Amino acid sequence: MRIRVLGSAAGGGFPQWNCACPNCSAVRAGSSRFSPRTQDSIAVGSDEGSWVLLNASPDVLHQIERAPALQPREGRKTPIRGIVLTNGDLDHCLGLLMLRESTPLVLYATKTVYQGLWEQNVFFRTLERFQGHVRFVPLEIGSRVSVFDGVSIEPFALAGKVPKHLEGRAAASPEDNVGLIVRDDRSRATAVYAGAAAMTIGLEAALNGASALFFDGTFWSSDELIRLGLGTSRAEDMAHLPIGGEGGSLAALGALSGVRKVFTHVNNTNPILDSESPERGAVERAGWEVATDGMELVL
Amino acid sequence: MRIRVLGSAAGGGFPQWNCACPNCSAVRAGSSRFSPRTQDSIAVGSDEGSWVLLNASPDVLHQIERAPALQPREGRKTPIRGIVLTNGDLDHCLGLLMLRESTPLVLYATKTVYQGLWEQNVFFRTLERFQGHVRFVPLEIGSRVSVFDGVSIEPFALAGKVPKHLEGRAAASPEDNVGLIVRDDRSRATAVYAGAAAMTIGLEAALNGASALFFDGTFWSSDELIRLGLGTSRAEDMAHLPIGGEGGSLAALGALSGVRKVFTHVNNTNPILDSESPERGAVERAGWEVATDGMELVL
Numbered sequence: 001m002r003i004r005v006l007g008s009a010a011g012g013g014f015p016q017w018n019c020a021c022p023n024c025s026a027v028r029a030g031s032s033r034f035s036p037r038t039q040d041s042i043a044v045g046s047d048e049g050s051w052v053l054l055n056a057s058p059d060v061l062h063q064i065e066r067a068p069a070l071q072p073r074e075g076r077k078t079p080i081r082g083i084v085l086t087n088g089d090l091d092h093c094l095g096l097l098m099l100r101e102s103t104p105l106v107l108y109a110t111k112t113v114y115q116g117l118w119e120q121n122v123f124f125r126t127l128e129r130f131q132g133h134v135r136f137v138p139l140e141i142g143s144r145v146s147v148f149d150g151v152s153i154e155p156f157a158l159a160g161k162v163p164k165h166l167e168g169r170a171a172a173s174p175e176d177n178v179g180l181i182v183r184d185d186r187s188r189a190t191a192v193y194a195g196a197a198a199m200t201i202g203l204e205a206a207l208n209g210a211s212a213l214f215f216d217g218t219f220w221s222s223d224e225l226i227r228l229g230l231g232t233s234r235a236e237d238m239a240h241l242p243i244g245g246e247g248g249s250l251a252a253l254g255a256l257s258g259v260r261k262v263f264t265h266v267n268n269t270n271p272i273l274d275s276e277s278p279e280r281g282a283v284e285r286a287g288w289e290v291a292t293d294g295m296e297l298v299l
Numbered sequence: 300m301r302i303r304v305l306g307s308a309a310g311g312g313f314p315q316w317n318c319a320c321p322n323c324s325a326v327r328a329g330s331s332r333f334s335p336r337t338q339d340s341i342a343v344g345s346d347e348g349s350w351v352l353l354n355a356s357p358d359v360l361h362q363i364e365r366a367p368a369l370q371p372r373e374g375r376k377t378p379i380r381g382i383v384l385t386n387g388d389l390d391h392c393l394g395l396l397m398l399r400e401s402t403p404l405v406l407y408a409t410k411t412v413y414q415g416l417w418e419q420n421v422f423f424r425t426l427e428r429f430q431g432h433v434r435f436v437p438l439e440i441g442s443r444v445s446v447f448d449g450v451s452i453e454p455f456a457l458a459g460k461v462p463k464h465l466e467g468r469a470a471a472s473p474e475d476n477v478g479l480i481v482r483d484d485r486s487r488a489t490a491v492y493a494g495a496a497a498m499t500i501g502l503e504a505a506l507n508g509a510s511a512l513f514f515d516g517t518f519w520s521s522d523e524l525i526r527l528g529l530g531t532s533r534a535e536d537m538a539h540l541p542i543g544g545e546g547g548s549l550a551a552l553g554a555l556s557g558v559r560k561v562f563t564h565v566n567n568t569n570p571i572l573d574s575e576s577p578e579r580g581a582v583e584r585a586g587w588e589v590a591t592d593g594m595e596l597v598l
Contacts, residue, residue, distance in 0.1 A: 017363045018379075018402040020371040028370065036364075058397050062361055064316045065335075071327065072319040076529065080317075090396055090425060097389055098357050102530075103317040120421035125464040126389060165424040230375065231401075 001184040002045040006063035008291035009037035010267040011091035033275045040265040050148035052082045056095030082106035087177045088116040088163045100126045110175035150185040156202035160239045189299035195265040217263025264291035300483040301344045305362035307590035308336035309566040310390035339564040349447035351381045355394030381405035386476045387415040387462045399425045409474035449484040455501035459538045488598035494564040516562025563590035
C-alpha cells in the first residue's frame, strides 16, 4: 500500500491565519528552515488506484490538487473511494462538506462521531443529495473493515476529548477518538495512525508488528502555549502528549525499534518545525521523522 | 478603498476535486489559457490596514496566505476586522469555521442567514469560546452599516434560493441572498458585489453611480451542465443568470457604461475560463473583465 501525508499540521495549519509567532513569521518570509504545512490528513492507496482519506481536513481540496493520484482521470470518476474519520474535530471533518459535488462516497466513523456530525449540523444534508450519496459504515473498536484491494482498517480507542463544539453536550465515550491500524493483506505491512492522541494501552497493542507509526506531534512541551502567551491550557488539558520532557512521547516510545516513526499533526508553535532547532535534533537522534506535506511511504 | 478578489470561482473551485472536464483537465495540465481559481470571496480594505471579507469561502486560509495585507504583523493581531455574508451557502460560510482560533471578529449577515447557521449547526459553538468572540451585527436590506475607516456596506435583495442544506426546512425570504453596495465616504467610490445572483430591480438601483460591479459569472449558458452531462438543472433553476444568450447578463447589462464590470463566481464548466474561447472574446468585447484570484482595484 501507499501512504501519502496530505497534511502534517495541527488545527489551523502552518502558518496559522491569525498568528505572527516566530515560526509563522519565518515560514511566511520563506525561511529555508521551515516548510508550510496543511492540516492533518493521510491518504492510503493501492497500486490499482483506489484511495481512502484518513480524515478530511479543511484543506482537503488543496491537498487533492497537489496529489495527482487523487485526481479524476476522466469525467467525474474520483479515485477517492471513502473517508475515515478518527474523531469529530473540525480540523478532521470540515473537508467532508467540500467533497459534496454528487460523487458517491463511503464514510467510516464510529457511531458517536457520525451522530455528532449528522444529528447536530444541518450542513450534512448537502451530502444527502441522492440515495447512496454517502454510505455510512460504522467503525467499532477492535473490528476490522476492508476499505479496498486487500487493505483494511481497525480502530482502537485513544485518550482524548469531545470536540470543542460538543463540550457540555455529549458524554465522553471511548468512541470519541480512535487510532487506526491500517493493514495490507498482500504486503502484510501495517501502519498505525494516531495523529492526535495521548498514550494508551490500545496504542501499545496496535504497534505490535507495525512497520510505520504516525504519532501526535502537536506540542514539544506541556506549557508551550502558556509560555508563548497564546493560551492557558497545557498540552495534556487538550489531550495531547508532548514530545519532550520526562513523560513525553520520545521517552515513552523510546524502546520502539524496527518501525518508521513519524510525528505529524504538528502545531504552529512547535520548535520541531525549525529544521535547525535543538528539539528537531533531539527528535531525529531518537530515530523519529517529522512529517511534511507530500511525504510518501510504500509499505 | 482597496478591493482584492480572494477567490473568483463558484462552489467547488477551479479545478474541482472530482472533475476531469476539459477545463479542469487543462488547468491541471498547466495550460497557459487557464488560471486556477479558489472559491468566491472579496476583501475590502483601507490604507490604514483594516479589512473585511465579503464571504468566508472554504479556501479562506489559503486566500489569506496569498495576501500579505491580510496577515498579522505581530502576535495574534489580524488586520481582518470582520466578515460579511451574502447568503448561507456552504461555499460562502464554511470558512468562518476556519477562523476560529480565538480572534474576536464581527459578523455581518441578515438574521435569516445567521439563524440558518447558528441555530442549525452545533459547529458554530467553536466561535463562542469567550464573551465577544464573534459579535453579530444584523444586516437589514436598505440599511447602511459602517465597517471601518469611512467604509460602509448596504445590502439589497437578490433573487436566489435557500441553501441546499436548508431546502424544505426554511421558507424563502428576501434576506436569503443579498448583494452589497460598498461605499467609501472619503473617495466617494461605490462598488457593487452581486456574486451569485439573478437580475433584480434592487440591482439596477444599486448600480446607480457605482464605479465597479462584481457580477455572477457562474454559467455561460442556461443548459451548460445538461450539455456536459454533469447535471439536470438549468442555470436559472439554481438562481443564476447565464452570461450569454438573449436574456443573459451581457444583454441585460449591455447599456451599463462608466463602470468597471467584472464577472466572478465562475463555474469550472464555463467557457469564459479559457482565455482564447469565443465566449471570453464576446465578454471582453462587451467591456467586461473576468475576475482572477489576486486581482486588485483601488477605488
